């Protein structure tokens with residue numbers, strides 16, 4: 001049975017994962033409107049991934065005697081970006097914020113004897129490390145290929161490879 005305190009903290013994490021999923025969907029809409037179909041696919045895939053993280057925590061809470069809850073006040077995600085680089089800088093910020101909160105949560109569990117939840121969170125900790133590494137790599141690709149209008153066709157094409165790598 002999960003303690004009330006750990007339930008509250010896990011529920012807070014659910015809201016963050018859900019917000020990240022919404023933020024990625026808003027970015028997908030932006031990418032579609034900019035005629036960047038492969039970049040849009042990257043955002044759709046990321047939205048789905050965040051939703052899966054949310055679901056995993058949701059089910060963990062409910063399976064262990066708690067009550068998972070998705071609040072209706074997630075906040076509004078950003079919908080407009082100056083360019084692809086700015087969009088991916090937001091991706092980095094999103095992922096980094098999740099990393100910070102997952103790390104804080106894991107530390108709290110460790111210090112409060114919540115060993116099972118601490119163990120449960122380890123996969124999330126490692127996944128965040130990977131997510132941040134991937135975004136940094138993508139930002140390097142964007143900076144090297146350029147994101148001026150004349151480069152966008154090739155940059156978007158490059159995301160085909162990035163998306164395939166993500167599916168493995």
Ligand SMILES: [Fe+2]
Nearest residue numbers: 017050053098
């Ligand atoms: Fe996540």
